[in-house]
Amino acid sequence: MAKTNFLNRLKEGVVLFDGGMGTELYNRGVFINKCFEELNLTNPSLVRQVHEDYRKAGAEVLETNTYGANSFKLKPFHLADKLYDLNYQGALIAREAAGNDLYVAGAVGPLNVRIEPLGPISREEAREFFQEQIKPLLDGGVDLLIFETFVYPEELKQAVIAAREICKLPIIAQMTIDEDGCSLTGAEPEVTIKELENLGADVIGVNCTVGPQVMLNWLERTRKHTSLPISVMPNAGKPKNIDGRNIYLTSPEYLGEYAKHYIQTGANIIGGCCGTSPEHIKRMRATLNSLKPQIAAPKIEISKVEEFPDVEIISRKRKSKKQER
Numbered sequence: 001m002a003k004t005n006f007l008n009r010l011k012e013g014v015v016l017f018d019g020g021m022g023t024e025l026y027n028r029g030v031f032i033n034k035c036f037e038e039l040n041l042t043n044p045s046l047v048r049q050v051h052e053d054y055r056k057a058g059a060e061v062l063e064t065n066t067y068g069a070n071s072f073k074l075k076p077f078h079l080a081d082k083l084y085d086l087n088y089q090g091a092l093i094a095r096e097a098a099g100n101d102l103y104v105a106g107a108v109g110p111l112n113v114r115i116e117p118l119g120p121i122s123r124e125e126a127r128e129f130f131q132e133q134i135k136p137l138l139d140g141g142v143d144l145l146i147f148e149t150f151v152y153p154e155e156l157k158q159a160v161i162a163a164r165e166i167c168k169l170p171i172i173a174q175m176t177i178d179e180d181g182c183s184l185t186g187a188e189p190e191v192t193i194k195e196l197e198n199l200g201a202d203v204i205g206v207n208c209t210v211g212p213q214v215m216l217n218w219l220e221r222t223r224k225h226t227s228l229p230i231s232v233m234p235n236a237g238k239p240k241n242i243d244g245r246n247i248y249l250t251s252p253e254y255l256g257e258y259a260k261h262y263i264q265t266g267a268n269i270i271g272g273c274c275g276t277s278p279e280h281i282k283r284m285r286a287t288l289n290s291l292k293p294q295i296a297a298p299k300i301e302i303s304k305v306e307e308f309p310d311v312e313i314i315s316r317k318r319k320s321k322k323q324e325r
Contacts, residue, residue, distance in 0.1 A: 001085070001158060004177055005170075005200060006061075006103055006143050006144045006170045007170050009060075010102070010203075010229050010268055012019055013184075013292070014263050014267065014268055014269070014270060014288055015060050015061060015268065015269050015270075016058060016059055016060050016061070016269075016270055016271060016281065016285055016288055017059060017060070017061045017063065017105070017231075017233060017269060017270070017271025017272075017278050018051075018054035018057075018059040018061065018062050018063055018271060018272070018281055019054060019057075019059075019271065019272035019273070019276030019277055019278065019281045020235075020236075020272060020273055020274045020275055020277070021036070021050060021063060021065050021067070021107075021278045022036050022067065022274065023037065023246075023248070023274045023276075024050050024277060025046065025047075025050065025065075025276075026246075027277070028046065028050070030046075030222065032246075035068070035074065035077040035079060036065060036067075036068070037065060037066055037067070037068055037069040037074070037079075037086050037090065038077065038079060038082075038086065039065065040065055040066070040069075040085075040086050040089040040090040040093060041082065041085060041086060041089055044089065044093050047090070047093050048093050048096065048097050050065075050136060051093065051094055051097035051098070052097050052316055053278040054278050054281055055097055055102060056278065057278040057279070057281040057282040057285060058281060058282055058284075058285025058286075058288075059102070059271070059281050059285075059291075060102055060103060060106070061102065061103040061104070061105050061144075061271070062094045062098050062102055062103070062104055063094070063104075063105045063106075063107040064087075064090040064091050064093075064094045064104065064105065064106050064107050064137065064140075064142065064190075065090045065094070065107070066090040066091070066106065066107050066108070066133070066137065066170070067088065067089045067107045067109040067148070068109055068112075069086045069087050069133060070083070070108075070109070070111055070112070070129060070130075070132070070133045071081060071083060071111075071129055071132065072111050072113045072173040073109075073111075073112045073114040074086070080090070083132060083133065083136075084135075084136045085136075085137075087106075087133055087136035087137050087140065087150050088136040088137075088139055088140045089140070090137075090140070091104065091106060091137050091139070091140020091141055091142050092138070092140050094142075095140065095141045095142075101144070103143040103144065104141065104142045104143050104144075105142060105143065105144050105145065105146040105172070106134065106137035106138070106140075106142035106144070106145045106146065107146055107148060107195065108130065108133055108134065108137075108145060108146070108147050108148070108159065109147075109148060109149055109150075110149065110150050110151060110152070110155055111126060111129055111130070111155065114152070114155075114193070115152075115158065115163045117157055118152070122141075123154075123158050125226070126155065126158045126159075126162070127158050127159075127161055127162035127165065128162075130159045130162035130163070131162045131163075131165070131166055132157065133212070134136065134162065134163055134166065134167070134188070134232060135166065136166055138166075138169070143169070143170075144169050144171070144172065145163050145167075145169055145170070145171050145172070146171075146174065147159045147160065147163075147171070147172065147173050147174060148172075148174040148176075148207045148208070148233075148273075149174065149176045149207055149208040149209075149273075149301060150173075150174065150175050150176065151175075151176060151183060151184045151185060152185055153175065153183060153184070153185070153187045153191075153192045153195065156173055156174075156175060156192075156196070157195060157196065157199055159173070160173050160196060160199045160200060160201050161199055161200075164199070164200045169203050170202045171201050171204070172201070172202065172203040172204075172205060172231055172269070173196045173201040173203070173204055173205070174204075174205045174206055174207045174231060174233070175189075175205075175206055175314040176206065176207060176208045176209040176210075177206050177209060177210060177214065177215075177218055177268040178209070178210070179210065179214055180304070181214070181217055181218040181221055181222075184209070189218060189221065189222050189225075190222065190225045193225055193226050193228075194225070194226075194283075196224060197228060198312070201228070201302040202229070203228060203229045203230070203231050203268070204226060204228055204229075204230060204255065205230050205231030205232055205233065205269065206218055206229070206231075206232060206233070206234075207231075207233035207234070207271075207273045208233070208234075208235055208273045208274055209235065210234065210238070211234050211235055211236070211237040211238060211250055212230060212234045212237075212250065212254065212258035212279065213258070214234075215232050215233075215234045215262075216232075216258060216261050216262065216265065218232075218267055219232055219262060219265050219266065219267055220223055223265060228249065229268035229269060230266065230267050230268055230269070231268065231269035231270070231271070232262050232267045232269070232271075233251075233269075233270070233273045234255070234258070234273060235248065235272075235273050235274045235275050236248035236249070236250035236255065236272065236274070236275030236276045236277075236280060237249050237250035237275065238296060239274070239275060241245075246275075248275025248276075249276065250275065250280075252277070252279040252280045252282065252283040253283060255272065255276065255280045255283060255284060256280075256284055256286060256287045257285030257287070259283070259284040259287040260287050260291060260320060263287075263291055264291075265286065270284060270288070271284075272284070
């Protein structure tokens with residue numbers, strides 16, 4: 001276990017997360033039509049190597065390879081009956097790579113099915129499905145939970161409630177945004193932030209879909225609307241399809257430069273999403289280290305939490321707000 005509660009660590013300064021997991025596994029030869037989470041059981045050494053490479057690059061938090069390990073996403077791969085094992089082993093693999101000095105974040109993504117009033121799943125059912133995935137992550141020894149790449153604010157809210165019902169670990173709640181800084185469904189960030197605050201999220205942020213500049217615009221817009229810590233984890237730009245492969249063109253140097261802008265604009269957590277590699281994180285670490293003498297401990301509000309023994313690439317663009325969904 002990490003020596004200091006993660007929320008206490010946040011009070012000390014900016015924290016660097018790792019980068020993309022799914023795209024990194026893809027770059028290392030895993031076919032894109034495979035279930036990346038299954039590797040926790042079939043090729044744990046490959047998953048561990050990715051974690052270790054991010055550790056060497058300077059990441060302070062490693063995310064578990066469990067983003068899509070829920071009932072709905074596992075079912076098409078005929079792996080729903082292995083849900084517990086996939087999440088539990090994912091936590092153990094990350095925990096082993098993290099050792100005693102790094103933090104492990106249990107990664108949870110959307111269910112891949114709409115909830116009421118847009119779909120057939122009730123809010124109560126959604127919370128049960130989220131808890132089904134969260135429990136093995138807790139058993140595997142994660143230090144915190146990170147809900148990421150959520151398109152629908154209501155679904156993210158139910159995920160936060162689900163976690164709060166069964167644990168007191170720190171929660172990071174991240175939406176994914178479009179070019180205008182709103183959710184892909186058009187939800188304004190100022191409204192979503194306040195709702196997540198009220199539900200007990202400890203950190204609020206954005207990840208995936210867009211590149212560094214759009215997320216900087218979002219941060220500049222939203223920083224003044226919350227005193228909670230904010231996380232920013234961009235893609236390495238938007239992917240280009242070259243000879244049947246998705247290629248991300250944002251260089252490590254470019255993302256390293258944006259890390260400086262994020263920190264100076266008030267981000268408390270930085271990291272990378274799809275297309276970012278250990279080299280990107282290494283550059284972000286160099287930027288963070290160079291700024292340390294200039295960075296005062298951030299003034300952020302953190303809820304009291306007890307000490308605890310604590311890729312999917314969205315390719316579609318948001319439809320016009322005027323269109324029917």
